[in-house]
Amino acid sequence: MSEAPHGAPIKTPGQLIAAVIAGFAVPIICCILLANYVNNTTRTGAGTEELSAQQITERIAPIAQVSVRDANAPRVYKTGEQVYQAVCSACHASGAAGAPKFGNSGDWAPRISQGFDTLWKTALSGKGAMPPRGGTSPDDYSDYEIRRAVVYMADHGGASFQDPPQPAPGAAQGASAAAGAAPASGADASASAQAAAAAIAALPQASAPAAGGATQSADASQAGKALYEQVCQACHAAGVLGAPKFGNKDDWAPRLKDPMDKIYNYALHGKGQMPPKGGSSASDADVKAAVDYMVSAAK
Structure with a gap:
């Protein structure tokens, strides 16, 4: 049984011309598309952003920053959460050194039962391993801001204390002197x-150590x-x-x-x-x- 002869796909001069044109045009079109794709791709290799405006600005930015503010402008007080995050969380977040753990109602219940004023004065004067004001100074955080932090922590421990009203300008220092008095009393403590x-005040003028520097x-x-x-x-x-x-x-x-x-x-x-x-x-x-x-x- 004989096989049928195979016919050529190009049978006319027009088909031949079309095949030749396609043989040149298709590779050229592919090259153009590939070049456009490569050029439009974002380069993320090392060093590709070194000369960007953001990178240059970050490299030449000064280390120190100058903050100028009006001494007569009203003071902007920190919220209780901000004071907690900046100061109190160091111990209260984990309950370190016997501190009542933040959000733990079992730790806070006996403290809350003593009343807010006792909690606040304890925060100002310190107790046990907790230093007065959490180790800060009145210049860092006012008594009003410490009060806000106490309310914030106590309320998350089961209390329902109200956020204290913001003090009038000039009244914060007077309140600080009255409320920040240490609970200890007597001539010895004073x-x-x-x-x-x-x-502490005399330390910069303190005399040199005794002979031999032993003490x-x-x-x-x-x-x-x-x-x-x-x-x-x-x-x-x-x-x-x-x-x-x-x-x-x-x-x-x-x-x-x-x-x-x-x-x-x-x-x-x-x-x-x-x-x-x-x-x-x-x-x-x-x-x-x-x-x-x-x-x-x-x-």
């Missing part, structure tokens, strides 16, 4: 507070103790977040292998979870005095 304040001056020692009780003990008293516990030789032994300048540097600039200067605005001299106070207790 004398101790005055001595600590005088020691601190009395003023520096008092200033270091005062700063420790106000700020450092929040973590160092109980060894919170890996902080070497006050008076614990085993905790301090590996740290004391370093030179004192290095230990001072850690305290001034922060290390691990410890913020610079413990989150305070104390002077370098006061911070060093507090370090000396803690080191001497661990020897």
